[in-house]
Amino acid sequence: MAGATSERKRQSSGGDGQGSQSDPREADRVAHHRRSTTGGTPAQTINLIRVPFWLGCGRRGTELGPDSIVEAGLIAQLEALGVEIAVDLEVDCRGLGAEAYDGGASLRAEDSGCPILGARADGDCQVRGAEADGGFPARGDGADGAGLKRNDGKIGAAEAEIQFELEEKDGVGNTLYDDHLRDGDGKVKHLTETKEMSRRVAASVYRAAAACRFSLVLGGDHSAAIGSLAGLTAHYERLGVIWIDAHADINTEETTPSGHMHGMPLAVALGKARFKLTELPGAKLLRPDKLVIVGARDLDPGERELIRAEGIACFTMHDIDRLGMAAVIAKALDIAGRDTDGMHVSFDMDSLDPSEAGGVGTPVRGGLSYREAHLAMELLAESGRVTSLDLVEVNALLDHDRRTAKLAVELASSLFGKRIL
Numbered sequence: 551m552a553g554a555t556s557e558r559k560r561q562s563s564g565g566d567g568q569g570s571q572s573d574p575r576e577a578d579r580v581a582h583h584r585r586s587t588t589g590g591t592p593a594q595t596i597n598l599i600r601v602p603f604w605l606g607c608g609r610r611g612t613e614l615g616p617d618s619i620v621e622a623g624l625i626a627q628l629e630a631l632g633v634e635i636a637v638d639l640e641v642d643c644r645g646l647g648a649e650a651y652d653g654g655a656s657l658r659a660e661d662s663g664c665p666i667l668g669a670r671a672d673g674d675c676q677v678r679g680a681e682a683d684g685g686f687p688a689r690g691d692g693a694d695g696a697g698l699k700r701n702d703g704k705i706g707a708a709e710a711e712i713q714f715e716l717e718e719k720d721g722v723g724n725t726l727y728d729d730h731l732r733d734g735d736g737k738v739k740h741l742t743e744t745k746e747m748s749r750r751v752a753a754s755v756y757r758a759a760a761a762c763r764f765s766l767v768l769g770g771d772h773s774a775a776i777g778s779l780a781g782l783t784a785h786y787e788r789l790g791v792i793w794i795d796a797h798a799d800i801n802t803e804e805t806t807p808s809g810h811m812h813g814m815p816l817a818v819a820l821g822k823a824r825f826k827l828t829e830l831p832g833a834k835l836l837r838p839d840k841l842v843i844v845g846a847r848d849l850d851p852g853e854r855e856l857i858r859a860e861g862i863a864c865f866t867m868h869d870i871d872r873l874g875m876a877a878v879i880a881k882a883l884d885i886a887g888r889d890t891d892g893m894h895v896s897f898d899m900d901s902l903d904p905s906e907a908g909g910v911g912t913p914v915r916g917g918l919s920y921r922e923a924h925l926a927m928e929l930l931a932e933s934g935r936v937t938s939l940d941l942v943e944v945n946a947l948l949d950h951d952r953r954t955a956k957l958a959v960e961l962a963s964s965l966f967g968k969r970i971l
């Protein structure tokens with residue numbers, strides 16, 4: 551728990567570590583500029599957000615992904631690159647769909663002693679305590695049009711209110727939403743739990759973004775990205791997104807062939823599904839012209855239609871074969887990076903060929919080679935533009951010798967500036 555320790559240290563030295571900088575955003579801009587002009591290694595302060603959630607894909611083993619990636623050496627690798635892990639927290643997913651987890655009610659979130667965001671009672675209650683005097687503004691009433699008021703880079707903002715809502719509703723059970731889309735309607739599975747997980751992830755990601763920190767979100771299945779995107783759009787005015795995946799994950803409740811929420815996050819984020827990102831506190835819809843999909847090779851009919859209708863940039867494996875990864879990433883950066891103030895990379899390990907990354911729940915042949923995946927991450931690092939990353943869909947029960955988890959660590963290292971020479 552190096553992260554929690556470092557957060558506690560920061561607290562005892564008086565505040566959240568941002569107080570001594572008059573304008574953290576300015577410092578961040580300078581750092582970005584320095585990186586882009588020297589091509590140097592991006593040294594960053596990150597919040598590590600573990601999301602052990604599998605209900606969005608229906609395959610157990612995916613909830614073991616975050617710890618598997620950490621145990622494969624993530625923290626040492628990042629620290630060797632000069633990355634500071636300011637916070638290391640686990641979003642509590644155990645109280646969600648308790649019947650689907652071993653132990654049922656005995657594993658409910660409140661039993662951790664830290665009912666809302668942190669399963670890690672030692673670290674997260676401390677982190678939350680620090681926020682209590684962080685001067686949270688109340689959630690905006692729309693006066694600034696953003697839903698959430700900004701907090702000048704201070705940790706906190708609307709999270710106190712988000713937590714309050716969760717506390718109120720989660721303490722008595724797991725049925726938090728009263729909408730018509732319920733599990734068992736034969737269509738979307740675990741919608742209620744996925745929404746609740748997303749709210750929790752969003753709160754943590756928002757908090758990181760508000761503190762000008764990079765969020766590294768470890769899945770868990772790809773529905774965790776609903777939370778990332780909600781937290782990020784609550785903070786950034788115009789977010790660009792590069793979605794690296796074998797699938798487009800843009801099914802709606804009507805088009806999903808499986809009912810699994812991990813095939814739907816982009817439809818949610820774009821406002822095309824009945825469940826819209828804007829249901830989550832402060833979140834804004836993603837703009838279709840700021841989204842780029844890279845590596846697609848398994849699209850459902852409804853997904854093809856939606857991608858065409860919305861004019862979404864989708865570089866399939868065919869395009870990567872023809873143009874090469876370097877050209878594809880250059881185009882992706884141009885689309886997701888122009889006129890945006892934040893850039894999120896959502897990396898599904900199933901974008902890689904199954905011969906490299908077999909430990910995933912929905913493998914598809916003909917994927918990215920080992921070098922193509924690294925090159926993508928290296929070029930994204932060089933751009934100096936990426937402000938957050940999801941690394942998702944490692945299924946530890948399907949992974950041999952942690953091969954996929956180790957590859958996830960390697961790819962994260964490339965994104966944080968590791969170079970061959």
Ligand SMILES: NC(=[NH2+])NCCC[C@H](N)C(=O)O
Pocket residue numbers: 772797799801806807808809810812813814848850898900912943
């Ligand atoms: N993130 C993923 N692995 N998504 C797989 C989605 C598969 C399929 N398109 C579905 O909607 O069910």
